Amino acid sequence: xxxxxxxxxxxxxxxxxxxxxxxxxxxxxxxxxxxxxxxxxxxxxxxxxxxxxxxxxxxxxxxxxxxxxxxxxxxxxxxxxxxxxxxxxxxxxxxxxxxxxxxxxxxxxxxxxxxxxxxxxxxxxxxxxxxxxxxxxxxxxxxxxxxxxxxxxxxxxxxxxxxxxxxxxxxxxxxxxxxxxxxxxxxxxxxxxxxxxxxxxxxxxxxxxxxxxxxxxxxxxxxxxxxxxxxxxxxxxxxxxxxxxxxxxxxxxxxxxxxxxxxxxxxxxxxxxxxx
Ligand SMILES: [Zn+2]
Numbered sequence: 500x501x502x503x504x505x506x507x508x509x510x511x512x513x514x515x516x517x518x519x520x521x522x523x524x525x526x527x528x529x530x531x532x533x534x535x536x537x538x539x540x541x542x543x544x545x546x547x548x549x550x551x552x553x554x555x556x557x558x559x560x561x562x563x564x565x566x567x568x569x570x571x572x573x574x575x576x577x578x579x580x581x582x583x584x585x586x587x588x589x590x591x592x593x594x595x596x597x598x599x600x601x602x603x604x605x606x607x608x609x610x611x612x613x614x615x616x617x618x619x620x621x622x623x624x625x626x627x628x629x630x631x632x633x634x635x636x637x638x639x640x641x642x643x644x645x646x647x648x649x650x651x652x653x654x655x656x657x658x659x660x661x662x663x664x665x666x667x668x669x670x671x672x673x674x675x676x677x678x679x680x681x682x683x684x685x686x687x688x689x690x691x692x693x694x695x696x697x698x699x700x701x702x703x704x705x706x707x708x709x710x711x712x713x714x715x716x717x718x719x720x721x722x723x724x725x726x727x728x729x730x731x732x733x734x735x736x737x738x739x740x741x742x743x744x745x746x747x748x749x750x751x752x753x754x755x756x757x758x759x760x761x762x763x764x765x766x767x768x769x770x771x772x773x774x775x
Contacts (some may be wrong), residue, residue, distance in 0.1 A: 546604035601630035621715040628702030710764035713755035
């Protein structure tokens, strides 16, 4: 993976506009500048088709209280993310994996295996915020741009554009891998530490603005350590350590608390949940 500094320098050199399709964007809250080679319309199309192929391979739980909670938490978080152009769909996948993901365009998957780690509605709101942040901060597009730069820039992009609708298995695996959901296909390129910490911060801001106590974000990482003390789940493989993540969240906590106080939900969101 190319060093992000090199990429930033390169983006600066091209003046962010010298090449067709190159765009400089700012990430919500952190205001980090990023550059994306892949147009939004392409990313949304990739998200939609990847979601369909992901769901075709897993048991999706469409009924029950857990799914109802997922839908209401998802709606609250996406409500503050202000991306009406995204589809915002939430699927509860009945598999014992500690995992969740969000594809470009707002297609979200939560595995039932992660519910004990979330413990309550606020815990789910944090991870929902984290996943939504990957999408709103264009992390998939940014990572794909980094890979395309390695593959030969626009030639690589052309390859993906030309094959967007009828991709060969290897190309599909590469795209899914770049989007962070290719584990089942044997290709998983995890998000970088920068992306993970950024998604944590934005996710905590989203949960607070949606009325959930932001402190619960740090407790999620405590529970993650308890549930997976020895094994590192694929979802976390190159992620920052849970302690480091808590530290980053701590810096933003006062700001998040103000947002929470203004938007606090009337019901108890820290009750231990999960039924059928
Ligand atoms: Zn993540």
